[in-house]
Amino acid sequence: MKLQGIKVLDLSAFLPGPHMTMMMADHGADVIMVEPANGTGEPTREIGQKTGDGITVWFRNIARGKRSVALNLKDPADHAIFMDLAKDADVVVEAFRPGVVKRLGVDYDAVRAINPGVVYCSISAFGQTGRYAHKPAHDMTVQALAGLVDLNRGLNDTQPASPNMPVADMAASLMALSGVLMALLRRATTGKGDYLDLSMFDAALAWTPNVTGPVFAEDRHPPVKDMRSFGGSALYHIYETADARFLVLGGSEIKFAENLLTALGRPDLIAIAKKPPGPDQEPLRAFLKATFASQTLADWQEFLRAVDCCWAPVRSLKDAFDDPFVVERGMMLTDAGGYRHIGVPIRFVDEPAHPHFDLPAFGDKSAHWRRGG
Numbered sequence: 001m002k003l004q005g006i007k008v009l010d011l012s013a014f015l016p017g018p019h020m021t022m023m024m025a026d027h028g029a030d031v032i033m034v035e036p037a038n039g040t041g042e043p044t045r046e047i048g049q050k051t052g053d054g055i056t057v058w059f060r061n062i063a064r065g066k067r068s069v070a071l072n073l074k075d076p077a078d079h080a081i082f083m084d085l086a087k088d089a090d091v092v093v094e095a096f097r098p099g100v101v102k103r104l105g106v107d108y109d110a111v112r113a114i115n116p117g118v119v120y121c122s123i124s125a126f127g128q129t130g131r132y133a134h135k136p137a138h139d140m141t142v143q144a145l146a147g148l149v150d151l152n153r154g155l156n157d158t159q160p161a162s163p164n165m166p167v168a169d170m171a172a173s174l175m176a177l178s179g180v181l182m183a184l185l186r187r188a189t190t191g192k193g194d195y196l197d198l199s200m201f202d203a204a205l206a207w208t209p210n211v212t213g214p215v216f217a218e219d220r221h222p223p224v225k226d227m228r229s230f231g232g233s234a235l236y237h238i239y240e241t242a243d244a245r246f247l248v249l250g251g252s253e254i255k256f257a258e259n260l261l262t263a264l265g266r267p268d269l270i271a272i273a274k275k276p277p278g279p280d281q282e283p284l285r286a287f288l289k290a291t292f293a294s295q296t297l298a299d300w301q302e303f304l305r306a307v308d309c310c311w312a313p314v315r316s317l318k319d320a321f322d323d324p325f326v327v328e329r330g331m332m333l334t335d336a337g338g339y340r341h342i343g344v345p346i347r348f349v350d351e352p353a354h355p356h357f358d359l360p361a362f363g364d365k366s367a368h369w370r371r372g373g
Helices: 016-026 057-063 076-086 100-104 108-112 139-145 167-190 200-206 213-218 254-263 267-273 279-292 297-304 317-322 324-328
Strands: 007-010 030-036 067-071 091-094 119-124 194-199 236-240 246-250 311-313 332-334 340-342
Touching (some): 007 016, 016 030, 016 057, 016 091, 108 119, 119 167, 167 194, 167 200
Parallel strands (some): 007 091, 091 119, 119 194
Antiparallel strands (some): 332 340
16 A cells, blocks of 8 residues: 555544544554543544444544554653654654644654654644634634635525535645655655644635635625625526425536526527626526426436536435445445445555554553554
């Protein structure tokens, strides 16, 4: 596997760091969770629904294939254990507030003093520098300050809504993985490690090129309900069907508008689809709203199968995972105990991932952290 022989010490918790290091474990890295010796360890061991074996689904999907050691880093003996582990670690990941690892004596300077080749990744809400660096935050706080919650305004009530997905967490996880792998690649030629200051806020902002146009070009707030990505385009919109279900049109390219409107017997409306998103497209949105409301979702699914355009039914997360396609793509895995796991999205032809479904028991100082112990 691509990361076989890479040793990772993971001091992080919850989602961005643990998910990133699990992806590394899926591809062969030896990941050791350094959990606080507080009786619980990784908080997600106890958060959310548990399966029949008493394991939370969250923990199962961020901790598989890892090992564990429980340490109180304020205790000299436990601190020595961590530093012993760090001597030959390739990667260290932490997600404390800035300054905490320095006070604990496990910061980048402390580790690189004994291991110059280490790649040390700090994931935090707002980074290690700047006025917000010490501000406590989780995903939604970061999204709010990054302007993303404001983009999640209802098209009718114009009120911001809680984001459904942890975008800042996810972006930070992917950016951290990219940064760590870049540093490891560079180390292969220089022998030197590096320090990665990864901010969830920075990562969230980096994913906004498609909606930043009004800000950079016109110095104004994005007009959310009129923008292509948020319903301003008639061909990029959510429509209700006669049975109170919903479908999405998700492609505003003119070729798709031509195909759909021709199939619906209204090629005269193609000219409106060519206009900018927003008020100019209101007549087309009104037509499609009335049209889709006239039949059930099943009727429209049958009709749209023959039309080359971007569309999909709106379905629940359960329905999505129940789709046989998820199994076909390897995104639903089942372990020997019959428990389900989210699959591995990074797919190589050579040396594919080989996720191990063993989960680390809450670590101790004697056995779990030594391979074969």
